[in-house]
Amino acid sequence: MSGIKDRVAVIGMGCSKFGERWDSSSSDLLVEAAHEAFADAGIEGKDVQAAWLGTVASFRTGQPLAAALKLDYIPITRVENACATATDAFRNACYAVAAGIYDIVLAVGVEKLKDSGFSGLAVAEAAGADVNPPVPPPSQFALAATRYFHEHGISYEDGKMTLAQIASKNHHNGTMSPKAHFQREVSVEQVANAPMVAWPLGLYDCCGVSDGAAAAIITTPEIAKTFRDDYVLVKGLGLSVGAYGIMRSDWDFTHFPETVRASQAAYQEAGISDPRKAIDMAMVHDCFTITELIIYEDLGFSPKGRASEDVAAGTFTLEGEVPVNTDGGLKCFGHPIGASGIRMIYEVYKQLQGKAGGRQLKDPTLGLTHNLGGRPGSFTCSVALFGTRD
Template identity: 50%
Template structure:
């Protein structure tokens, strides 16, 4: 069981480049844009002296640390690169937080980035699994849960569609999001099918992008700015591939349930729906967001469709989820996504989220899953 990390580390700067098909930017360009925005946000004028170590997260590049060092001209100091499926960003943030909490460094930079659009395919490489000879894509892995979930809880494509409509609306209010277009439930239902029951609008927008955060010891937070945001919980859980786990019922994300329990314990949360003010969750597909509501304990198993229909997760609702459009419309540059969630939650907690601002946000959760899915990372941040 993890030890408590609550209120030991503060977020004092966040930044992100615009997410999208960034043909005119290299990885280094995106890293520089995100990191320098985070520096300015933290009031850091001399990163050479003030940034003691860098943690970077990326899934696609083979290298990583050298390009970050050269892009930021931060040499002769520790730089590490992490990869942990699509929850790479949250895990990268976790490593930075743990190092600061351990007293290794006072102030470090966390940067997540990926540039998948240059690869010429719109998802991870198609893989083939052992004896089955079946093509498998992320849409295929996740959609396998849907028919069973629909049958068990009397849900359907129209329930998922409402999630896509919500996230498309939120994305129109986020200046740096990839897609800025309102859609309707009919648009979702009539779009071409990718992997049943997922149509085009049930799938997240894979994109290029980078996001960064400057974190420091909690007691130093106010030396950077008046409104530092504290880390309340940070954890991950990794389980078996659902395909090889004989006990996986395809109705819930086990690693999410395990990580959520640990994160709530760290943060001292007993009633997540009532206590949390805003959430960013991993909506690689609409169904992923639907199951995540339940596995995070925001509602009971099978209740998600009723909660969605009631509007509680919309910007004007009781617990807004994916306020910046989520992976669906803000974009999903794999390694950047978890750090982008920290970026959005930090803006929300400071009251700097513009038109998408959630009123009186004091406690925010971000949730990333990765793999088929096998891994889940959760961060909870809030007012000191």
């Protein structure tokens, strides 16, 4: 196995404005993201040889992408893999290029969630016996929070304060992201005292439900050189699917094996042994604040049960040792499910190019993206690593 390291490059990216895009259809969002990526790469739609469309609920096939962009009868595959959908579309596109099948491909993710008429996540599920409890996402992760606090002897008040610091950090980062859904500061006290959604998680512990799209143009490093100097290289791609944790009486609910396995696979491809030291920035799946806390540990940034100490020390702020969710994360940038993974890659790409505006980090060279889809006990997790050219 030779792995993906340095075998594909990203030469163009686009990201729509995220938020309540009442005036835009899913197709409008695709055009907005893809044409920014085309312009960034300096290509046209006719240059794209194959495409992967990631979406969970907005489209069922690849056809709407061809219709929206007027692509030239090329192969298009629709990808769905829970909240890791966009990254998995990106991953499949990378493999097709690495295999030498295509030279220039498009990976794009989109989601239109705000046409449902409901303020929460309202994705229809297939008819079945319908006896499983109606467990909305906040409660799924509240199960982890309750157990995490219990397991590590953290009081409700202390635990809420740690989670509030995570939300407040992401809100701060979001104020410097013009395309983010939410762009205002929220204090630690506001987060801690917000109305309860699913005990112990309150309103500001939850990410935004948004519309949006993001796109990437992928090619080989050799071809990339002919387009631009500051292309970004893929260093590692890990994907782990677990679906039976809930059936195991010995699973602790305080770590997510899918994140551990996907990150280890990506670290191995990239040749990373000390992630906290090697990685300059991480875009992680902060669907809820407790998720981000547990991810710090699962990615190997913090020892098990000790992430709250790193939160208190400011390790994950823009100025910290490993800045996390520099663009505001799912919390503020928003979470159109099928688009989020490529939105994260967009932020890493811009940061590595030094084009991240007010939130620009100092000379990052290695960035990570992480998506976690499903629920505790049954996740799809993707971890991707990106680096500047040598």
